Amino acid sequence: MADKGKTRERIMDVAQASILSKGFEATSIDEIVAAVEITKGGFFYHFSDKNALARALLERYIEEEDRLFDDLFSRARELNEDPLHAMLIGLKLMAEMLDDIPKGHPGCLVATACYQERLFNTEVRELNRKAVLNWRERFLAMFEQIASDYSPRADVDLTDLADMLTGVVEGGIILSKAIGNPQLTSRQIMLYRTLVKTVFAPL
Known part of the structure; x- marks a missing residue:
């Protein structure tokens, strides 16, 4: 049973x-079978x-991202309870983690599924949509908690x-790959961090 797993x-x-290298359509069952030797x-x-x-x-990717x-953010709360x-x-911490990947982030399966959604059935597309919405809810809850303690200094939804955090990370991965600079994703996250600080931190 372990071998099957x-x-x-x-x-x-x-x-x-x-799939992350060349896309879902270009990845064939034949090449997978040959590589796995089955x-x-x-x-x-x-x-x-x-x-x-x-x-x-x-499902596996979403589970890994949620765990990450x-x-x-659990480690962050342990270091400082202020939201x-x-x-x-x-x-x-997220920026530092991405900086520790020598060749940059390999890519996002959720984004890949969005780019090639016509290749997938309704069930896969719905799973993908829910993943993005779950990440929205996760970060929205954090920002609502922050806003209850710090009045935003700008009119921000x-x-x-x-x-925007999902957009910054996904966009950073694309930018990093297009330009060939693995550090660009972490730099985009740090710029987003500056925006968050500017919106909420008291003068």
Whole structure:
């Protein structure tokens, strides 16, 4: 049973690397099978089709991202209980984490699914949509807590500010890859951090 679990994870690892590198459509079952060294029957034992694989990859990716956010912002709250300072620390930790990836962030499966949504069934598209909305709710709750202690110094919609963090990270990954500078994503996050500080920190 353990070997079956390892094979499934290996299929997902190989598929994820290929999808982030060249896209879902260009990633074939044949190349995955060859890389994992299994038969096509072995692939279909674990996944009924490519949409089933995409769903499993997204579920795993979302779980990992949620765990990462939980860890970063829990550590930030341990360092400072004040909601604004905890957010600022969490953003700094996120930037530092991305700086520690030598070749930069490999890419986001949620963004990839958005770019190529016509390739996926309704179930996969809905899972992707919920992931983005869940991240909105996570960061919105943080900003609402900050706003209850610190009156914003600018007319800012907190939902837009929460969405902006996802946009900054995803956009930073694209910018970093396009220019070939792995540090750009972390620099974008630090600029966003400055914006948050400017909006909420007292004069």
